[in-house]
Amino acid sequence: MDEKERLKKQLDFILEVDKVKNIFRQTYLADGNRKENDAEHSWHLALMAVLLKEYSNEEVNLGKVIPMVLTHDLVEIDAGDTYAYDEKGAQTKDARERKAADRIYGLLPEEQGTWLKELWEEFEAYETPEAKFAHVLDNCQPLFLNDASNGKSWEEHQVKKSQIYKRNRKTGEGSEAIWEYMKELIDKHIAMGHVIDDEK
Amino acid sequence: MDEKERLKKQLDFILEVDKVKNIFRQTYLADGNRKENDAEHSWHLALMAVLLKEYSNEEVNLGKVIPMVLTHDLVEIDAGDTYAYDEKGAQTKDARERKAADRIYGLLPEEQGTWLKELWEEFEAYETPEAKFAHVLDNCQPLFLNDASNGKSWEEHQVKKSQIYKRNRKTGEGSEAIWEYMKELIDKHIAMGHVIDDEK
Numbered sequence: 503m504d505e506k507e508r509l510k511k512q513l514d515f516i517l518e519v520d521k522v523k524n525i526f527r528q529t530y531l532a533d534g535n536r537k538e539n540d541a542e543h544s545w546h547l548a549l550m551a552v553l554l555k556e557y558s559n560e561e562v563n564l565g566k567v568i569p570m571v572l573t574h575d576l577v578e579i580d581a582g583d584t585y586a587y588d589e590k591g592a593q594t595k596d597a598r599e600r601k602a603a604d605r606i607y608g609l610l611p612e613e614q615g616t617w618l619k620e621l622w623e624e625f626e627a628y629e630t631p632e633a634k635f636a637h638v639l640d641n642c643q644p645l646f647l648n649d650a651s652n653g654k655s656w657e658e659h660q661v662k663k664s665q666i667y668k669r670n671r672k673t674g675e676g677s678e679a680i681w682e683y684m685k686e687l688i689d690k691h692i693a694m695g696h697v698i699d700d701e702k
Numbered sequence: 703m704d705e706k707e708r709l710k711k712q713l714d715f716i717l718e719v720d721k722v723k724n725i726f727r728q729t730y731l732a733d734g735n736r737k738e739n740d741a742e743h744s745w746h747l748a749l750m751a752v753l754l755k756e757y758s759n760e761e762v763n764l765g766k767v768i769p770m771v772l773t774h775d776l777v778e779i780d781a782g783d784t785y786a787y788d789e790k791g792a793q794t795k796d797a798r799e800r801k802a803a804d805r806i807y808g809l810l811p812e813e814q815g816t817w818l819k820e821l822w823e824e825f826e827a828y829e830t831p832e833a834k835f836a837h838v839l840d841n842c843q844p845l846f847l848n849d850a851s852n853g854k855s856w857e858e859h860q861v862k863k864s865q866i867y868k869r870n871r872k873t874g875e876g877s878e879a880i881w882e883y884m885k886e887l888i889d890k891h892i893a894m895g896h897v898i899d900d901e902k
């Protein structure tokens with residue numbers, strides 16, 4: 503493969519993934535005016551990876567965390583966004599996302615596609631320090647936005663404390679400090695009536 | 703400063719910069735349906751930094767390029783987006799952006815704020831290999847989107863070849879290979895009537 507053919511493949515991928523700018527999530531922007539999309543979310547996570555690395559329980563390599571968070575939602579181009587608290591969607595999520603990964607990462611030159619697909623699998627497997635820290639970011643960023651937007655998305659979906667805790671059952675393994683802070687915010691929004699306390 | 707106070711400062715910054723999701727640029731998304739915002743643009747550049755690093759003329763450190771492209775447009779929160787081909791706006795751009803940088807980076811713990819502000823100054827100074835490569839990305843991404851969206855933004859602004867070449871006068875210093883490819887695309891869109899050839 504000559505250089506130009508290789509560049510063409512990379513640009514095919516780069517333009518294909520432009521589609522995540524149209525995949526909207528359930529979280530509102532900090533100003534509460536509209537929901538955010540996957541590209542905006544992923545930009546925010548990459549910046550947070552740079553700024554909040556010090557809070558990871560274990561040493562992490564940003565050379566892995568950043569590409570991981572930049573691409574962790576690309577499978578949603580084919581598979582759609584499954585809302586964190588949608589149990590029905592969760593059942594078929596895996597198969598849909600694996601098929602999507604094959605197609606989307608398959609657009610790249612082979613070694614780059616394989617590398618990014620393996621980073622996505624590592625993220626999903628949730629075992630390495632980098633995957634755990636990436637999940638901390640993926641879980642705390644919507645919580646910070648929910649806090650800023652006065653719990654708007656939580657109220658809209660009548661989210662329960664048990665649901666947030668279930669989703670975050672491993673967050674403390676990635677960062678104790680951030681998880682402690684998240685729990686304070688959850689308590690605050692329970693007190694404000696934005697999150698339902700179903701554990702009392 | 704204790705850990706929690708430090709985290710609070712970092713989160714103040716992280717929420718403040720959420721505003722770039724509402725700063726819209728002149729470039730359309732690849733599908734041509736709406737213009738893109740600074741967060742989406744910066745996400746795209748960071749991913750391209752990872753994938754296209756091999757085309758940089760000089761060896762670059764992604765540990766600098768990535769934070770640089772993730773944050774290069776933050777000053778627009780206060781200073782607004784100055785369209786690439788807006789000559790009047792360009793005159794006051796510098797002063798407006800410097801003031802914005804002081805305020806925005808000033809939200810962070812001092813050593814992080816100074817580091818990011820210096821990275822932004824390095825980007826603006828356009829001298830180091832990392833700054834040159836970051837500019838390649840910043841200049842080629844809208845061009846690739848313009849190509850994908852059939853020159854929509856170029857036509858809207860009646861963009862001339864000389865304007866594109868002036869903006870890209872140093873792009874070849876960052877990446878010969880990408881600049882060669884960009885020139886082919888410009889020629890293609892001149893032939894299609896989307897870019898005005900004022901150099902004939």
Ligand SMILES: [Ca+2]
Pocket residue numbers: 575583584
């Ligand atoms: Ca997701």
